[in-house]
Amino acid sequence: MFFLLYPILQSISAHIVNFFFGSVLFGAGAIAYACLQSLSACIATILGPIIIVIVGLFSALFLL
Numbered sequence: 001m002f003f004l005l006y007p008i009l010q011s012i013s014a015h016i017v018n019f020f021f022g023s024v025l026f027g028a029g030a031i032a033y034a035c036l037q038s039l040s041a042c043i044a045t046i047l048g049p050i051i052i053v054i055v056g057l058f059s060a061l062f063l064l
Contacts, residue, residue, distance in 0.1 A: 035042035 031042065031045050034045035
């Protein structure tokens, strides 16, 4: 039974790892590209997601 599940689990975990590393590398690439363009774009690219998360957390707290 385990021999049937092992390839499926292996492919799922490989997809998760690939997606995770791909998104991390893509994010790092986007930040590096923005930094090459201009300093303000670099700051906006780094701070943008952080600000969105903070605003989202505050709005979630106020809604509760």
